[in-house]
Amino acid sequence: MDSLPPQFIEIVETVRDVYVRQFSEFVGGLSEDTHIVEPVLLDAEGAFAVEGPLNLPYRADFAILETGELAMFTAEKSVGFEAFSFPVGATQIVISPFHWDSALVRVTGKWDEHSSRLFEEWYRSAFGDDDATDNLAIRNVVHFVSDPEISQSGYTFPADLGTSPASTLGELLLALLGNTPERIEIGT
Numbered sequence: 403m404d405s406l407p408p409q410f411i412e413i414v415e416t417v418r419d420v421y422v423r424q425f426s427e428f429v430g431g432l433s434e435d436t437h438i439v440e441p442v443l444l445d446a447e448g449a450f451a452v453e454g455p456l457n458l459p460y461r462a463d464f465a466i467l468e469t470g471e472l473a474m475f476t477a478e479k480s481v482g483f484e485a486f487s488f489p490v491g492a493t494q495i496v497i498s499p500f501h502w503d504s505a506l507v508r509v510t511g512k513w514d515e516h517s518s519r520l521f522e523e524w525y526r527s528a529f530g531d532d533d534a535t536d537n538l539a540i541r542n543v544v545h546f547v548s549d550p551e552i553s554q555s556g557y558t559f560p561a562d563l564g565t566s567p568a569s570t571l572g573e574l575l576l577a578l579l580g581n582t583p584e585r586i587e588i589g590t
Contacts, residue, residue, distance in 0.1 A: 406572050407488050410497060415568040417481045421502035422565050424477040426540055429464065434537040438465045440545065440564065443472070454549035456522055459529060461545040461564060463503075477503065485589070493579055498589030503545070503562045506590060507574070510556040511583025517557075521550070524577035528563075528570045540565045556583065 429439045440461050443451040450459035462472035485498040500506065511517075530543035545564035550557035563570060571588070578586055 405490065406575065409486060410488065410495075411568070411572070413481070413483055413497060414571050417500065418502050418563070418566075418568040418571075420479055420481050421477050422540070424479060425463070425475055425565060428475055429538055429540070432464065432538060436467050438467065438537045439463075439539065440541045440543065441465045441472075456518065456525075456549050458522070458525055458547065458549070461529075461543065463545065463564075475503075477501070490575070490579055491582070493583055494585045495575065496585065496587040496589075498587070500589035503564065505561045505563060505571070505588055506558065507561055507578075508556065508558045508585075508587040509550075509578055509583045510585040511581060513550055513552045513557045514581070517578075517581045520577040520580045524574055528566050528573065542567055544570060556585075 429437075432439070440463065442459060442461050445451045452459050463475040465472050480499075480501055482499055485496065487494055487496040489495070525544065525547050528544040530541060542565050544566045545562040547561045548559050550559040561574070575586060575588075
């Protein structure tokens with residue numbers, strides 16, 4: 403994230419830390435005998451369940467072992483800040499208030515094979531694997547990103563950044579910049 407301005411880095415770290423602190427406190431009250439934190443969803447054959455044209459896997463916030471129910475955590479506190487923008491090369495970046503577990507990303511630019519490859523490579527790296535031995539461990543991974551909804555002017559997708567490090571959002575920006583869009587917006 404060295405090429406991104408300090409204001410961006412500070413906001414992203416704060417938004418992530420506020421969310422992950424609350425998530426950690428919540429899962430700290432769960433029992434390993436009754437819950438799994440950040441499970442990868444699997445298909446009937448035990449492989450990662452995938453969806454959409456990009457075949458992306460996804461995670462739940464936690465699962466209840468007795469019922470198999472997948473559940474989502476909702477943070478009570480969030481970070482408010484004034485929207486700001488900055489250029490990176492020819493691309494204007496706009497950051498508005500967002501939630502770490504439901505960040506809306508809008509890109510004004512083309513979605514093509516190159517965009518798709520960069521997006522998928524970022525996601526698979528940020529998603530991680532499923533080698534955890536502790537049901538309650540925080541895995542520092544992304545939970546879900548939908549396939550982009552493509553329009554005439556660009557594409558949009560929501561991202562649940564889960565417990566991934568703050569640098570994950572900077573890495574997403576850098577991946578999206580690889581196709582030189584006119585504008586990238588994160589937030590509402």
